[in-house]
Amino acid sequence: xxxxxxxxxxxxxxxxxxxxxxxxxxxxxxxxxxxxxxxxxxxxxxxxxxxxxxxxxxxxxxxxxxxxxxxxxxxxxxxxxxxxxxxxxxxxxxxxxxxxxxxxxxxxxxxxxxxxxxxxxxxxxxxxxxxxxxxxxxxxxxxxxxxxxxxxxxxxxxxxxxxxxxxxxxxxxxxxxxxxxxxxxxxxxxxxxxxxxxxxxxxxxxxxxxxxxxxxxxxxxxxxxxxxxxxxxxxxxxxxxxxxxxxxxxxxxxxxxxxxxxxxxxxxxxxxxxxxxxxxxxxxxxxxxx
Numbered sequence: 001x002x003x004x005x006x007x008x009x010x011x012x013x014x015x016x017x018x019x020x021x022x023x024x025x026x027x028x029x030x031x032x033x034x035x036x037x038x039x040x041x042x043x044x045x046x047x048x049x050x051x052x053x054x055x056x057x058x059x060x061x062x063x064x065x066x067x068x069x070x071x072x073x074x075x076x077x078x079x080x081x082x083x084x085x086x087x088x089x090x091x092x093x094x095x096x097x098x099x100x101x102x103x104x105x106x107x108x109x110x111x112x113x114x115x116x117x118x119x120x121x122x123x124x125x126x127x128x129x130x131x132x133x134x135x136x137x138x139x140x141x142x143x144x145x146x147x148x149x150x151x152x153x154x155x156x157x158x159x160x161x162x163x164x165x166x167x168x169x170x171x172x173x174x175x176x177x178x179x180x181x182x183x184x185x186x187x188x189x190x191x192x193x194x195x196x197x198x199x200x201x202x203x204x205x206x207x208x209x210x211x212x213x214x215x216x217x218x219x220x221x222x223x224x225x226x227x228x229x230x231x232x233x234x235x236x237x238x239x240x241x242x243x244x245x246x247x248x249x250x251x252x253x254x255x256x257x258x259x260x261x262x263x264x265x266x267x268x269x270x271x272x273x274x275x276x277x278x279x280x281x282x283x284x285x286x287x288x289x290x
Contacts, residue, residue, distance in 0.1 A: 008080055010044040011073040013037055014052060018070060022060050093122045094270055099135040099147035100127065101260075102187075103217040103237050108285065112277045123270050131215070133190045145265045146275050148282070150192055150234075155261035160279045162286045164234040166193060166255040172243040174227030179250065183211035185220045185229035192258055193232040200253035234258065236285050260286075 016026040017037065027037045045052050052066035062070060100109060113125060128135070132149035139147040154161035170176055177183050182201065186194045201208045211229040214220055217237055224231045225241040232255055238244070247254055260282055264275045 006047060006073075006076070007044070008077060010040050010047070011069075012077060013040040014044055014066075015070070015073055015077065017041065017053065017060060018062060018066075093124055094268055095124045095126055096271055096274060097126045097143065097145045098128070098274065099138055099144040099149065100129050101132050101135065101149050102129045102215065103234065104148065104260075104282075108236060108281055109278070112281050116274055116277050120270055120273070123274075125274075131187065131190045132192055139263055139265070142265070145267060145271050146263070146278070148260060148262050148278055150258045150260055152192065152256075152258065154259040155263060157263075158261040159264050159275055160260075160262040160282070162260045162282050163257045164236060164260060164286070165257050166196070166232055166234050167238075168230055168245040168247050168250070168252050168255065169224055169233045169238065169242050170230050170245050171225050171227045172241050173225070176250075177211075177227055177229060179230075181207035181209045182252075183229040184208055185212040185214075185223040185231040186210055187220065188213060188215055193234075193255075196255060197232045197253075200255070204251075204253055206251070206253075 013026065013030060013032075016030050017023060020026045020029055023034050023037045023041075026032075027034045030037070032040075041053060048065060048069065050065040051063050052069060054061050054063055098113075113127070117123070117125060128138070128144070130138075132151065135144065135147050135149040136151070136155075138144045139149075150164070184197065186197070188194075198208070212220070212223040214223075220231055220233075221237065221239060221242060223229055224233075225239075230245065230252075233242070245252070262275055262279055262282065264271050
């Protein structure tokens with residue numbers, strides 16, 4: 001027995017008749033003549049092999065087979081509409097490539113990105129969280145449209161710059177680990193904090209060891225919170241289970257502030273709108289810590 005796929009246009013006509021209550025109104029809604037509507041329903045009934053509609057005076061009623069088909073038809077057309085809308089959006093919508101310093105992305109950014117996406121459904125965000133040195137290189141090479149990263153000094157020509165204090169951090173609940181050699185929880189090579197800490201400890205001839213290394217801020221925070229190690233962290237990375245330590249009392253080198261730089265590649269207004277939302281969050285955090 002030969003089978004045929006259901007024609008979505010015929011299903012759309014069928015639903016139009018049911019929802020409008022008749023052939024004439026369906027024709028007006030679908031911009032087709034009544035004879036065309038009748039022919040389409042006849043073709044659909046031939047495909048199904050059963051009557052779908054019956055007349056009761058001036059009223060149109062749905063048969064038992066029509067009731068079954070109606071539920072499937074609505075679902076099929078909903079999927080068709082969704083698929084076409086998604087494809088059109090991907091074809092015509094804007095993509096913004098966003099790079100965010102890893103130690104800022106996880107805690108402070110999700111809400112602002114979610115709000116931006118709701119307000120700009122035509123924009124798709126491709127987000128990369130990474131070490132600042134890699135983000136700076138990616139932006140310089142044209143691989144990012146908007147980026148927020150840290151450096152020893154503010155980037156010249158940046159759309160926004162903010163200082164961030166860096167402190168020695170330990171557990172707020174656990175006793176300090178044995179400090180000789182000094183156990184450190186650090187990001188991998190390339191991290192601004194890592195370079196600063198190791199250079200200054202070596203300058204003081206202070207013995208140290210890497211007790212924990214991870215590219216994830218959450219992992220660094222967890223290692224410090226459980227008393228495994230100390231870490232250099234910026235003020236935006238502090239949580240309730242971490243405590244800022246007295247560097248002088250522990251004979252630790254003082255750490256210099258770093259700078260957030262927010263940069264936007266020239267282009268659509270959406271890029272600048274996203275950057276403005278990020279700047280508001282960074283500025284508020286900086287003001288609160290002042």
